[in-house]
Amino acid sequence: MTKASNNKITIGIVLSSIPKYSETFFRNKIKGLQESGFNVILFVEYANNSDLDYKCKVVVAPLVKKSRVSSIFTSSMIFIKGLVLRPKKCLKLFLLNKKDNLSTLQNVKNIILNQFILKEDLDWLHFGYGMLAINRENIAAAMNAKMALSFRGADLYLTPLKHSGCYDRLWKKAIKYHVLSEEMQQTLIENYKINDAEIKVITPAINTEQFRCEASSNRDNKTLKMVTVARLHWKKGLEYTLEALALLKQQDIKFHYTIIGEGDDYERLIFAAHQLKINDNVEFTGKLNQGKVKNHLQNADIYLQYSIQEGFCNALLEAQAMRLLCIASDAEGLQENIINEQTGWIVPKRNPKQFSSKIIEVNNLSTSKKEIIKQKAMLRVKQNFNLEMQKKRFVNFYSH
């Protein structure tokens, strides 16, 4: 039985904002589901005007005003409207929350804050990140919808460190989990005692047509060109990467390293590059559009992804699709992204010495060996991480 009048299965996806053009994962997912005949409703906390032409129904959470008086007035109106229009859902949510020991005040607030979701009829309510489901553990049940939750990496490995026990209530609910890697699946099973059958691994996918190496460029063979596409954030391990590159410099290896991305750690990284005396070899481009990213990838020899924590990593898939030699750390999903020694190389994280040795080793490989690896990696990404495959897996996710 489906909730919508046209007999389509309706999936509500909860995100903090409408996915930007660069957030390919959610864009692809939503597009894929629509193409497969699902109704998709997107619930977001906030939206910009430019987002409003998004190609599915978007429900934005009501803006609670700063002033106390208007906030109380708006909230009361939402609450009363909710009770009148959907009393059953509100009552059910209240009782479920009460069972979870929410105080009456917290409970009422919870009902008010989630009216924008409750007002829709859904078959599935799918939370896009772990944090988004906190304090919304009972919404799906109150709507008689199934609940799904995606973990993307940081929300599984980092959020509970900062907010101890934040998912405790979630683990007790009937939820179908989507994770990006088998490693994450194991984490859910071992650390949180989640039933294996409730977890589905769906790896990210890329548009392999867009990331295709169009022609082998004439490279200056004297300078080793390396690149990383990443947010400037500690979890990307860029400081350790720079330390590894400083070791290359000590061995008089000529190289140029480009970091594409922006983030809070810019000061940290530019200082590291100076302190390590490789500032002339390292370029920070800031954030670039896809075309420019592609150009950089096309002109590079080796792609580096020496992350400390990583769910799976689309950028690494894109680099493989672009026929780059890829060296990554053993952080979580990266070990599944690359098959060590076959489609690239995996080096233990936080070990600049080993990382630099691996870069040298890879650079010294024969051209034929390099070609074999590049070809294997490109084919594997094309076959296993394409959008069509991801689409099928998500259709399957909601069908069972």
Place this chain on the structure above:
Amino acid sequence: MKTKTLKIAIYSGKIPSTTFIERLIVGLSEQKHCIYLYGLLNFKPNYPNLVSIRGYNSKFSKLYTLVKYTFLLTVFKKGDKKKLDAILKSQSRYKLYNRVKYYPVLWDKPDIFHLQWAKGINEWIWVREFGIKFIVSLRGAHINYSPLANNKLAETYKLLFPKVDHFHAVSKAIAEEAEKYGANAKKIDVIYSGLDVVSSTSKHSETSYSNIKLISVGRSHWKKGYQYALDACKLLKDEGLHFTYTIVGVLKDVELLYQIEDLGLQSNVNLIGPIDYSEVEDYISKADVLILPSVEEGIANVVLEAMASDTLVITTDCGGMPEVIADNQNGFIVPVRNPEAIALAVKQIIKLSNTDLEIIKKAAKRTIVSQHSKQTMINGMVDMYNSTLIKL
């Protein structure tokens, strides 16, 4: 010896300021100099009589400050007010908040305006137009990395450093760094931070490090390099060493929390949130070794505290640290970003005899007494102020 009483503004933007700046304020006033403090008043410390506070903390106190000093300046120093207003207008900075900030300084017209944080140079260079000598302290991040990541700041330094009357550098290393932005070497005095040295008997007379207590103290910031100390802990643990490592000041640092869990160090490492200074001192004195794994520092004050309280120090060679620690003599010095070297130094300490440990601790204390006493710091500052005033 006859000493002239000086009117000195110590400006850090906040009242009270950091421990060492507070020590400077009190020390100068004890020498009968009049100290003026401006900026955001968090609370009123118990200062000696010669310290005047011109702080504000609420909309009302800001308004009061503005009205009071606008009135005083208009009535008694009309020309000065007009001149400052013209300067502010020419820079498009004739804003209410700026006037709240600047008018009290213009009214007091101290002999010296001592800016503690170089990043604020653009906001305060105007004091020179009124015969106030402008002194800028060269401390840590403001010189060592902020201008690397911020071209505009680097340009501001290059433009304004040549105009500054004098600089106070916390280390020789940072003085050299500032010269890259046009600070004249002849106008820089290196004056080390100072602290009170309490003579105490050595606390580790019968040391045996069956479970060595390591500590680091500092805020949660990448420049502190804690990840290298944690990597060193992993090496120590893999070798079967028994130790605890406490980092004070970083309770909810996810980067560190993740690393601790990832490396399986939960039973060895404790993170503690920011605590009172007296408690920090207590932690330092109870530890066997203070580790400073930083990648950047002027001179880390916690190292001085540790040396004064008989706690051994392992520090990286960043910034001015080699000016304090001589390897194997009054502590241990390791290269930056080098976990193996930190682990090696810890193992070296464990192997030392009690006699050798005592020699190092005594040498550390001698360094503090000769180079980092509060009196040396205050005398250095007063000399710098006087010589700056003499220069025309």
